Amino acid sequence: xxxxxxxxxxxxxxxxxxxxxxxxxxxxxxxxxxxxxxxxxxxxxxxxxxxxxxxxxxxxxxxxxxxxxxxxxxxxxxxxxxxxxxxxxxxxxxxxxxxxxxxxxxxxxxxxxxxxxxxxxxxxxxxxxxxxxxxxxxxxxxxxxxxxxxxxxxxxxxxxxxxxxxxxxxxxxxxxxxxxxxxxxxxxxxxx
Amino acid sequence: xxxxxxxxxxxxxxxxxxxxxxxxxxxxxxxxxxxxxxxxxxxxxxxxxxxxxxxxxxxxxxxxxxxxxxxxxxxxxxxxxxxxxxxxxxxxxxxxxxxxxxxxxxxxxxxxxxxxxxxxxxxxxxxxxxxxxxxxxxxxxxxxxxxxxxxxxxxxxxxxxxxxxxxxxxxxxxxxxxxxxxxxxxxxxxxxxxxxxxxxxxxxxxxxxxxxxxxxxxxxxxxxxxxxxxxxxxxxxxxxxxxxxxxxxxxxxxxxxxxxxxxxxxxxxxxxxxxxxxxxxxxxxxxxxxxxxxxxxxxxxxxxxxxxxxxxxxxxxxxxxxxxxxxxxxxxxxxxxxxxxxxxxxxxxxxxxxxxxxxxxxxxxxxxxxxxxxxxxxxxxxxxxxxxxxxxxxxxxxxxxxxxxxxxxxxxxxxxxxxxxxxxxxxxxxxxxxxxxxxxxxxxxxxxxxxxxxxx
Ligand code: SF4
Numbered sequence: 001x002x003x004x005x006x007x008x009x010x011x012x013x014x015x016x017x018x019x020x021x022x023x024x025x026x027x028x029x030x031x032x033x034x035x036x037x038x039x040x041x042x043x044x045x046x047x048x049x050x051x052x053x054x055x056x057x058x059x060x061x062x063x064x065x066x067x068x069x070x071x072x073x074x075x076x077x078x079x080x081x082x083x084x085x086x087x088x089x090x091x092x093x094x095x096x097x098x099x100x101x102x103x104x105x106x107x108x109x110x111x112x113x114x115x116x117x118x119x120x121x122x123x124x125x126x127x128x129x130x131x132x133x134x135x136x137x138x139x140x141x142x143x144x145x146x147x148x149x150x151x152x153x154x155x156x157x158x159x160x161x162x163x164x165x166x167x168x169x170x171x172x173x174x175x176x177x178x179x180x181x182x183x184x185x186x187x188x189x190x191x192x
Numbered sequence: 193x194x195x196x197x198x199x200x201x202x203x204x205x206x207x208x209x210x211x212x213x214x215x216x217x218x219x220x221x222x223x224x225x226x227x228x229x230x231x232x233x234x235x236x237x238x239x240x241x242x243x244x245x246x247x248x249x250x251x252x253x254x255x256x257x258x259x260x261x262x263x264x265x266x267x268x269x270x271x272x273x274x275x276x277x278x279x280x281x282x283x284x285x286x287x288x289x290x291x292x293x294x295x296x297x298x299x300x301x302x303x304x305x306x307x308x309x310x311x312x313x314x315x316x317x318x319x320x321x322x323x324x325x326x327x328x329x330x331x332x333x334x335x336x337x338x339x340x341x342x343x344x345x346x347x348x349x350x351x352x353x354x355x356x357x358x359x360x361x362x363x364x365x366x367x368x369x370x371x372x373x374x375x376x377x378x379x380x381x382x383x384x385x386x387x388x389x390x391x392x393x394x395x396x397x398x399x400x401x402x403x404x405x406x407x408x409x410x411x412x413x414x415x416x417x418x419x420x421x422x423x424x425x426x427x428x429x430x431x432x433x434x435x436x437x438x439x440x441x442x443x444x445x446x447x448x449x450x451x452x453x454x455x456x457x458x459x460x461x462x463x464x465x466x467x468x469x470x471x472x473x474x475x476x477x478x479x480x481x482x483x484x485x486x487x488x489x490x491x492x493x494x495x496x497x498x499x500x501x502x503x504x505x506x507x508x509x510x511x512x513x514x515x516x517x518x519x520x521x522x523x524x525x526x527x528x529x530x531x532x533x534x535x536x537x538x539x540x541x542x543x544x545x546x547x548x549x550x551x552x553x554x555x556x557x558x559x560x561x562x563x564x565x566x567x568x569x570x571x572x573x574x575x576x577x578x579x580x581x582x583x584x585x586x587x588x589x590x591x592x593x594x595x596x597x598x599x600x601x602x603x604x605x606x607x608x609x610x611x612x613x614x615x616x617x618x619x620x621x622x623x624x625x626x627x628x629x630x631x632x633x634x635x636x637x638x639x640x641x642x643x644x645x646x647x648x
Contacts, residue, residue: 004261004273007429007477011254014485019251021434022244024441029234042454090385090419109444110454123466124418127411127458145455146440154436155267155401158464162443164455167411171326171342173349174217175369180325181377181384182411182458 026146035108035141036190042111046165047178048186056191059135063100071097076121077135078102079191086121090128099129103163105140106188107148112164113188114148117157126163132183134163138192196539196578201511214346215509221342222503224452225553232444241441243557246494249432250484256399256432257475263402264473267464274476277307283474284309284391284424288318291422293388295319299406299413300327301393302340302497303426303476305519306532309391321383323412325376332359338513340520341450341499346512380412390416394427394473395496396442400435403463404473407446407456414460423465424472429480430493442496445555449498483531488566492527494556501550501560507543516540523550527563530571538576541567 001009032038040050053059056079063080066073074084074093077100087093101120103113113134117123126132142148154160167182178184205211229235249256261271274280280303288296296313298304298320310320310331322331326343330336332355337343344352349367356362362375392413397404404425406413417423433442447453465471484490502508502522513521518529518537526540541564544550550560571577 002273003275003279003477006275007273007475007481008254008257010477010481011257011429011484014481014490015253016251016487016490019244019247021248022241024241024437026437026440028237046454046457094381094385107455112455112459117466122418124415127414127418144440145444146437149437149440154398154439154461155403155463158267158462158466160461161414162455162459164453164457164459166457167409168457169325169373169410170451171324171329171344172352172369172372173347174220174342174345175349177370177373179377180373180410180412181323181380181415 026150029144029146031143032108035143036138038108038143039106039111039141042109043106043165043186043188044111046111047168047176048111048165048188050188050190052190052192054192059100059189059191066098073098073100074121074125074129075100076102076119076125079135084121086125088122090124093122093124093128096125096129098131098133099125100133100135101126103134103136103140103188105142105148105151106136107142107145107162109144110164111188112145112148112162114152115161115163117159123159126161127167127182129183131185131187132163132166133187133189135189135191138190195517197511197515197517197543198539200515200517201507201543204512204515205510210348211510211512213348214512217345218503218509221451222500222553225449225500225503226452228448228452228454232448238441238445239555239557242445242496242555243494245433245438245441246556247491249434250430250490250493252434253429253432253484256434257429259399260397260402260432261475263400265402267402269402269465269471269473272472272474274474274478276476276478280304280307280426280474280476280478281309281312284426285313285316285318287422287424287472288313288389291389293318295321295387296389296391297321297323297383297387297416297420298391299393299408299416300324300343301391301426302520303393303428304391305337306478307476321380321387323380323383323410323416324408325373325410325412328376328380329355332356336514336519338521339499339502340497340522341502346514380415384412384415384419387416387420389422389424390420391424391426392417394425394431395446396433396439397427397431397473398434398436398439399432401463403461404431405439405443406460406462407443407458408460409453409457411458414458417462418466421468422470422472423462424474425462426474426476428476428478430495446496446498449500449553449555479532483528486531488570489527489531489563491558492524492531492560492563494558495524495528496556497524498555500553500555504549504553506545506547506549511543516543523560523564524558527560527567530567534571534574535576538571538574539578541565541571542578 059080106113166186167180169180272283329344338346353367394404447456508522529537546561548561
């Protein structure tokens with residue numbers, strides 16, 4: 001018998017009698033009164049900042065300014081001008097000062113933002129850059145994780161991630177330190 | 193044999209100030225958990241859903257494991273099955289060896305701790321770098337993690353500073369967590385970028401899609417995996433959940449229960465390797481099917497490793513994780529470990545006051561304190577109870593079964609409360625135990641309950 005067969009047959013031998021899958025009534029759960037306000041509050045609570053801009057033009061302006069100041073910027077958002085290809089080698093990406101990536105949507109209850117592989121260009125980009133900017137439109141917000149999972153197909157792409165704030169740790173005496181391994185800052189740019 | 197929990201706890205308690213500090217720090221984490229839970233009016237509903245989903249899954253585990261395997265394989269992931277720790281280690285070793293690699297990175301995985309993977313690989317000449325900050329600290333110190341979520345919670349910043357001074361050349365006397373974290377960041381960046389193989393744990397494996405979810409705050413799992421050519425995810429068979437929509441329930445509970453955060457910084461969903469990458473999943477039994485067959489203990493397999501039961505436990509807080517001498521400490525560890533080795537871990541179910549606080553905070557509604565009590569009975573039947581405990585169990589049963597004696601006992605009663613309090617709350621032994629203090633009280637009056645229970 002292979003390990004697989006042995007494990008599965010032991011499960012069959014030892015499992016309890018069938019218990020039905022519960023019916024989950026997600027609609028019964030309260031929604032926050034103001035989704036944008038709640039989202040903003042939680043992004044801040046998890047260590048990020050929220051910047052509102054009136055128009056996509058502001059994003060383009062910011063990216064252009066930073067590029068001309070000679071910073072290593074990777075822009076993945078079409079509204080920010082030229083969309084850059086992302087190098088494969090992490091050793092090169094290590095020096096990225098700021099990465100602009102389009103989020104699919106934000107979640108009000110915890111400030112998390114769903115980001116798909118295709119938006120990143122390289123899966124490591126949102127982790128290895130010094131600072132991360134995630135771009136959302138004001139309408140791209142949901143109330144909670146139930147709505148979030150109802151809006152995505154998790155296996156649509158090979159990889160996807162919810163990002164809530166910059167990288168952090170409290171492993172030394174429970175003191176919060178921002179920038180453990182990943183970005184030291186996260187801004188959420190909301191186009192109103 | 194290991195020194196017992198009581199002996200090790202005594203050693204931990206020798207430093208009273210540090211014990212107080214450990215106690216207070218964890219209690220603070222517990223309070224953050226309470227605040228985060230109270231924000232959600234639906235908290236109890238979420239716990240019930242989580243518990244029901246896990247009960248259902250365990251009762252169909254073979255079906256969901258097979259579905260997961262089939263989907264994962266179709267996604268281009270190689271699935272391996274390991275009967276026990278030795279199998280798990282050998283499978284991983286083979287993947288590493290086939291590629292001719294000599295060093296790897298690993299993000300937090302309690303399963304690999306349970307299997308002692310690091311020791312095994314190091315003996316075969318492979319360098320393993322733990323990349324979670326807390327885990328790296330204890331790895332430098334050649335210690336095991338003392339907590340499943342906060343691996344270095346037993347250490348003060350002075351300890352970390354000394355360790356880093358020795359291993360990373362940080363300046364002596366600099367205890368600033370910011371400075372120390374920055375030093376670790378620089379050190380580990382180099383390891384990430386050079387690494388060709390990364391091992392991660394698995395928080396949730398979704399049968400419906402064949403993918404799995406890894407939760408971290410630091411981003412270390414992602415840094416390792418996305419740099420490496422090979423990703424190996426290690427999971428116990430109980431990590432399966434049926435559908436993607438169930439992630440909504442579990443991700444809402446996990447971080448709030450663990451640290452009081454509304455969600456972990458990164459909740460990463462892995463389905464297919466990136467172009468040119470290889471992805472493996474190792475599905476491990478290591479005693480879990482045996483636990484599934486123990487009716488009284490099977491629902492310990494619902495655990496999502498949030499550590500809320502650790503943070504709330506008065507015994508854990510004042511004895512430290514190392515006193516449990518196993519990879520998973522705390523109340524849930526005291527249920528899981530006797531299944532792995534009853535003799536070596538016979539002391540653990542006694543490392544509890546049975547106060548029920550663990551059961552009250554558990555996000556998947558495991559009846560932790562009741563199972564601890566049940567293990568004590570099993571262990572007593574097997575003749576594995578230490579003489580001191582045997583005597584106290586008997587005496588407690590004797591006193592509690594005689595209300596008049598207990599009442600008269602007066603100061604003796606107070607002595608019992610102080611020294612044997614764990615037994616006072618066991619309803620089969622104590623006719624005074626009020627049902628309203630029990631989680632999930634049966635729907636019967638106190639009178640009915642009393643009549644039924646007093647003969648015991
Ligand atoms: S037993 Fe419950 S409270 Fe303890 S770690 Fe597991 S899920 Fe968390």
